[in-house]
Amino acid sequence: MQDLLYFSQQLINGLTIGSTYALIAIGYTMVYGIIGMINFAHGEIYMIGAYTALIAITGLATLGITWLPLVLIVALICAMIVASSMGWAVERVAYRPVRGKHRLIPLISAIGMSIFLQNYVHLAQGSRNIGFPALIQGGFLFGSPDTFQMSLSYMQITIFITTLICMSALTLFISRSRIGRACRAVSQDLGMANLLGIDTNRIISATFVIGAALAAVAGLLLGMYYGSIDPLFGFIAGLKAFTAAVLGGIGSIPGAMLGGLILGVAESLTSGYLSGEYKDVVSFSLLILILLFKPTGLLGKPEVEKI
Amino acid sequence: MLEVKNLSMRFGGLLAVDQVTLDVKEREIVSIIGPNGAGKTTVFNCISGFYRPTGGKILFRGQEIQGKPDYKISRLGMVRTFQHVRLFNSMTVVENLLVAQHRHLNTNLLAGLVRTPDYRAREKKSLERARYWLERVGLIDLANREAGNLAYGQQRRLEIARCMVTEPTLLMLDEPAAGLNPAETRDLDQLIVSLKEDYNVSVLLIEHDMSLVMGISDRINVINQGRPLASGTPEEIRQNDDVIKAYLGEA
Amino acid sequence: MAAHKIKHALFCALITLIISYPILGLNLEAQGINVTLSGADAGTLMLVFLAAVLVFLFQLFRDHIMGKVRALPFLQPSQREAMAENKRARIESWVITGIVVLALFWPFFVSRGAVDLATLVLIYIMLGLGLNVVVGLAGLLDLGYVAFYAVGAYTFALLSQYVGISFWMSLPIGACLAALFGLVLGFPVLRLRGDYLAIVTLGFGEIIRILLNNWTSLTGGPNGIGGIPEPTLFGMEFGRRVKGEGNTSFHETFGIAYSSEHKVIFLYLIALLLAVFTALVIRRLMRMPVGRAWEALREDEIAARSLGLSRTAVKLSAFTIGAFFAGFAGTVFASKQGFISPESFVFLESAIVLAIVVLGGMGSQIGVILAATAVTILPELAREFSEYRMLVFGAAMVLMMIWRPQGLMPMRRMHIELKGQE
Numbered sequence: 001m002q003d004l005l006y007f008s009q010q011l012i013n014g015l016t017i018g019s020t021y022a023l024i025a026i027g028y029t030m031v032y033g034i035i036g037m038i039n040f041a042h043g044e045i046y047m048i049g050a051y052t053a054l055i056a057i058t059g060l061a062t063l064g065i066t067w068l069p070l071v072l073i074v075a076l077i078c079a080m081i082v083a084s085s086m087g088w089a090v091e092r093v094a095y096r097p098v099r100g101k102h103r104l105i106p107l108i109s110a111i112g113m114s115i116f117l118q119n120y121v122h123l124a125q126g127s128r129n130i131g132f133p134a135l136i137q138g139g140f141l142f143g144s145p146d147t148f149q150m151s152l153s154y155m156q157i158t159i160f161i162t163t164l165i166c167m168s169a170l171t172l173f174i175s176r177s178r179i180g181r182a183c184r185a186v187s188q189d190l191g192m193a194n195l196l197g198i199d200t201n202r203i204i205s206a207t208f209v210i211g212a213a214l215a216a217v218a219g220l221l222l223g224m225y226y227g228s229i230d231p232l233f234g235f236i237a238g239l240k241a242f243t244a245a246v247l248g249g250i251g252s253i254p255g256a257m258l259g260g261l262i263l264g265v266a267e268s269l270t271s272g273y274l275s276g277e278y279k280d281v282v283s284f285s286l287l288i289l290i291l292l293f294k295p296t297g298l299l300g301k302p303e304v305e306k307i
Numbered sequence: 308m309l310e311v312k313n314l315s316m317r318f319g320g321l322l323a324v325d326q327v328t329l330d331v332k333e334r335e336i337v338s339i340i341g342p343n344g345a346g347k348t349t350v351f352n353c354i355s356g357f358y359r360p361t362g363g364k365i366l367f368r369g370q371e372i373q374g375k376p377d378y379k380i381s382r383l384g385m386v387r388t389f390q391h392v393r394l395f396n397s398m399t400v401v402e403n404l405l406v407a408q409h410r411h412l413n414t415n416l417l418a419g420l421v422r423t424p425d426y427r428a429r430e431k432k433s434l435e436r437a438r439y440w441l442e443r444v445g446l447i448d449l450a451n452r453e454a455g456n457l458a459y460g461q462q463r464r465l466e467i468a469r470c471m472v473t474e475p476t477l478l479m480l481d482e483p484a485a486g487l488n489p490a491e492t493r494d495l496d497q498l499i500v501s502l503k504e505d506y507n508v509s510v511l512l513i514e515h516d517m518s519l520v521m522g523i524s525d526r527i528n529v530i531n532q533g534r535p536l537a538s539g540t541p542e543e544i545r546q547n548d549d550v551i552k553a554y555l556g557e558a
Numbered sequence: 559m560a561a562h563k564i565k566h567a568l569f570c571a572l573i574t575l576i577i578s579y580p581i582l583g584l585n586l587e588a589q590g591i592n593v594t595l596s597g598a599d600a601g602t603l604m605l606v607f608l609a610a611v612l613v614f615l616f617q618l619f620r621d622h623i624m625g626k627v628r629a630l631p632f633l634q635p636s637q638r639e640a641m642a643e644n645k646r647a648r649i650e651s652w653v654i655t656g657i658v659v660l661a662l663f664w665p666f667f668v669s670r671g672a673v674d675l676a677t678l679v680l681i682y683i684m685l686g687l688g689l690n691v692v693v694g695l696a697g698l699l700d701l702g703y704v705a706f707y708a709v710g711a712y713t714f715a716l717l718s719q720y721v722g723i724s725f726w727m728s729l730p731i732g733a734c735l736a737a738l739f740g741l742v743l744g745f746p747v748l749r750l751r752g753d754y755l756a757i758v759t760l761g762f763g764e765i766i767r768i769l770l771n772n773w774t775s776l777t778g779g780p781n782g783i784g785g786i787p788e789p790t791l792f793g794m795e796f797g798r799r800v801k802g803e804g805n806t807s808f809h810e811t812f813g814i815a816y817s818s819e820h821k822v823i824f825l826y827l828i829a830l831l832l833a834v835f836t837a838l839v840i841r842r843l844m845r846m847p848v849g850r851a852w853e854a855l856r857e858d859e860i861a862a863r864s865l866g867l868s869r870t871a872v873k874l875s876a877f878t879i880g881a882f883f884a885g886f887a888g889t890v891f892a893s894k895q896g897f898i899s900p901e902s903f904v905f906l907e908s909a910i911v912l913a914i915v916v917l918g919g920m921g922s923q924i925g926v927i928l929a930a931t932a933v934t935i936l937p938e939l940a941r942e943f944s945e946y947r948m949l950v951f952g953a954a955m956v957l958m959m960i961w962r963p964q965g966l967m968p969m970r971r972m973h974i975e976l977k978g979q980e
Contacts, residue, residue, distance in 0.1 A: 032753075036753075038753055038756065038757070048581065051581065051586075052580050052581070054586060054593070055580055055581075055584050055586060055595065058586060058593050058594065058595040059584065059595050062594070062595055078580070081576060082576055082577060082580055082581075085573045085576040085577050086577045088573060089573055089574075089577055093956070094956045094959075094960075097960045098959050098960055098963065101963055102963070103752060103753075104693070104697075104699060104916070104920075105959050105963045106959070107699065107753075107756065108912065108913070108916050108955060108959055109955065109956050109959035109960070111909050111912070111913075111955065112913075112951075112952045112953065112954070112955025112956040112958075112959065113952065113955075113956055114952070115906070115909065115948055115951060115952030115955065116949060116952030116953050116955075116956065117952075118948075118952075119946075119948040119949040119952060120581065120949060121581060122948075123945060123946070123949060124581045124582045124585070125581065125585060125586055126585075126586075128588065130586050130588050130593055131588060131591055131592075131593055133593070235905070239760065239761075239764070242757060243757065243761065246754060246757055250753075275772075277768070277771075277772040278768070278772065280764060280765070280768050281765050281768050281769065284761030284762070284764060284765050285765070287757070287758065287761055288746070288747065288758055288761065288762070291747070291750055291754055291758060292746050292747075295749070295750055295751070295754065355864060357860070357863075357864075376868075377863045377864060378863050378864075378865075378866050378867055378868045378869070379866075381863070381864055381865055381866035382866040386864060386865060386866075387864055389860075389861070389864075393858045393860060393861035393864075394857075394858070394861065395853065395854045395857035395858055395861065395862075396857055396858075397853075397857060397971075398850070398853055398854065398857060398971070399971050399972075399973075399974070401974045401976065402850055402853075402971070402972075402974075405847075405850055406847075406850045406851060406853075406854040406862070406865065406867070407865045407866075408847075409847035409848070409850060409851050409867065410865075410866040410867065416846075416848060416875075419842070419843075419846040419847065419848070420839065420842055420843070420846075422842075434974070434976070437976070438976045441976070447976065450974065450976050451971070451973050451974060453971065469865070470865075473865060473866065
């Protein structure tokens, strides 16, 4: 019984982290699906989202506004606006001019952008990590107090629900809206979509904006969950999210969700049963293993080599 | 020397090639013709090892080769060109020809670093062969140009020369005349015949240009919708009712 | 002026405000466990506003400005008439020999700090040349190159600590071990597509770093390993006192006064020797069948396979040789620092080496050497701006990709004389 509780605890922790990975992974997978590049700066966008949210929360507190739903919604909206603008600007400045060149060139431009943004925040906000207030406290406890108690916090529930809402909204958006349909068309064949009169530049921009907004949501959630942020906070999370995207099959949105959840669970099981220090080793090894046996990821479509 | 028996290739639900059988004998030019999308290039890709066929047998000089990796098949002496020319664009014309002769790299890594006499002799020989073929296809003056900067017709000839420096016994050409003007096509025609006459190479050819095919082929195989439709000498094919119907039907 | 242009310019200016004001204008400050918000000083706010105005004006007159910029001469592809090939090659080799000779004597006339920095430049040159094989020639995007560098450095550190092996013994061992790591990693992952390869190598780099950080009993964890010996010259040590058994000291043997500069200069000369060795070996490899095969595979993998080149063998050779030279550089680095920790082997280091290869011009050795020098020395010259160092570095990477993706010194093809040899 106790073992089961312990296991369930790891599972819950893993699904919590995993669902935020999935939120960030969507940005990678959508961009890759459309223009076939790794948006290396995406982790930084997520970090900027977290910073903006914290700035908004602190600002509201200074003004004396502490009503929780209002604080959360304002923080969320601010984070999404700033991160989306950043995503839009990054694409415009660093990626559009190099689109269609040799595939290493956009990637290197993206790495440069990532270094730039990291240091931009570092210079403006300092390199030390800053505490993120735990706005949502408390939770449910299961099991008897003398042995192991499994906890499911309200924060974790908030993360699940928010992720669920975002994912459903995105799925609806992609399948129903005009822009969503155009997105799918562009990811099938960019040149053809262009010929058919779809403004591909606009669609690509939209992809970056959507991905950035979701990353900002993840930034707010993970900031509250971890309790502190720093300018390097985006790099490793970005790496994980990209791993999740590849794991699930890059270019596939359900794949990104699945990959994120698997990765989160694998990490938390490693932390729970082996050692927290090796969780990153396990997630990258998992990536390598999956790619070896299924090079296109779990839900990626197999490709026929065009000759 | 090449025998293809009941070759089939399925992609998911699509049967792209269905029970194709053909053969090429020593010093023979055999063509595969058929409407667009008939599966001709897929047959090529199976023979040259880029695809692993889902059914049938391919024998090259009595040896079963279906499912072997592409580079191993090429080393047996069967090389191909591509429908859309595939050169090493930012390398020079000579380098393109030198690369083609570099099959066994690992054996001479150390020998190359210290430049043993044996290594130098081999390099000289491959350079000589490159020079010979550049002269043969009339590209010697462009030897140090980047291959990507050549005119289209020149690129086609370079691709054939690049195959020939590997000293193949069977050459597979995928639409070599596509995009060439009539004069260039005539040159190509002569080149292919001379490959057979002067260098003892058998040729397997996919081509749309009917005058070229009818003029130089010893035998012709017609494929329609992945299935073999007819085979025989140019004369027989010209008079085959099914073939006429397939072509007229398409037109 | 068309209305939509003004609208677009306004939009861009607004975006500029949105992405700069909250981050730059509102500063979070941690006071104990409380976080407070304070407005930035007036100067920063002015800058933010100015940036928005500039973006507005730039977008408004974009076509005009871009037209002017494109006409700038240094952005034009070079139109110079190529010199006669053999003449050019001869001049080039004279220039290179001249530089190497200068580099040999130069350390005796400058300060210790300058020599130390030059050693670092040489280490980066080795790394750049090695990665150039993998990325520039074979076209394999390796984002975890620093892992092989770490393998070289840690091999030397550990061997000297536990077994007492000297620098010279460790140099080939470290390089071969790094190559072995490259081979073992490369074998399964090289059949992956380019972008997957990038992320897998990045993951591998992180794995190595995490292992070094956490395997405390062996590697000392974050505290690193210290007391790594310097190289010796035929058993002569450069320290004031002799540490190793059977060794003599350099200054006593030659009867000169002890100077700590001897050691620095000696290390520099070793690095120079190894860098020249690296450059020569790779230069030769580039002109060998294996080198041409790397490029062929980068240019068109399918065509290369159709000609009988084995994809795995070719890629693996590039990967392994690249790793080999990283191991080389790692050993020199460990010896130069005397102390190593996982801090020195973070992803940023891989990114810097990659930037060196790209800035120099992929495949071009001279370009890589130039870029390594620039990337290492420029930040040192601009010490007072050291805060902005990485910011500028990132921006430079982006701008370079936009304006001059072929690099400072694009690779030039070797000219092969055919007609003269009948």
